[in-house]
Amino acid sequence: MIIYTKDKRNNLRVFNNRPEVKQDFAVCKGLDFLHEDLSVRLIGWNELLKILGVKKIFLYEMEIHSNISKVLHYYQNQGIVESTPITLPGDQPNLPGFRHLYLKDKLTAKRQNESIPYNDCLYRNLYSYSYLALLDIDEVMPIQHNNWSQLMDVEEHESLKEKNYSRASYNVHETHWP
Numbered sequence: 003m004i005i006y007t008k009d010k011r012n013n014l015r016v017f018n019n020r021p022e023v024k025q026d027f028a029v030c031k032g033l034d035f036l037h038e039d040l041s042v043r044l045i046g047w048n049e050l051l052k053i054l055g056v057k058k059i060f061l062y063e064m065e066i067h068s069n070i071s072k073v074l075h076y077y078q079n080q081g082i083v084e085s086t087p088i089t090l091p092g093d094q095p096n097l098p099g100f101r102h103l104y105l106k107d108k109l110t111a112k113r114q115n116e117s118i119p120y121n122d123c124l125y126r127n128l129y130s131y132s133y134l135a136l137l138d139i140d141e142v143m144p145i146q147h148n149n150w151s152q153l154m155d156v157e158e159h160e161s162l163k164e165k166n167y168s169r170a171s172y173n174v175h176e177t178h179w180p
């Protein structure tokens with residue numbers, strides 16, 4: 003399907019790739035680790051997410067260490083990771099290295115730009131997964147359940163008792179462990 007705008011020279015191709023059956027969970031994360039070799043941490047995070055029931059990890063790649071690239075390639079071949087290279091919109095810098103420094107220096111710009119890949123992940127996968135989690139690579143859940151499906155079964159049941167309608171999203175507050 004092609005959607006035409008007022009100016010008929012512009013068009014936007016829309017794909018409707020709805021699967022017959024939704025998967026339970028996917029995770030969305032942007033990566034900007036130019037100088038940090040977090041490859042070992044990323045391996046542990048990917049493996050733990052798989053154990054907790056995540057079917058796919060969607061990563062948006064700005065600038066990453068070469069060892070992280072190797073890890074991503076391995077998990078892409080396994081089918082658990084889908085990595086998408088991204089750039090900054092508009093007049094923001096996109097030269098390698100300079101873009102990383104720009105985002106490190108401009109925290110507000112970094113936070114504003116994070117919403118772009120997260121919205122892309124949401125809208126591309128809205129009909130493919132029941133839940134999409136936005137996580138950092140030092141974040142995992144659940145605490146009191148064996149997997150995310152068990153956690154969400156309990157949370158949905160509890161939220162329906164409070165108000166009898168389903169929720170569009172859930173927010174989990176950060177907890178620090180000793």
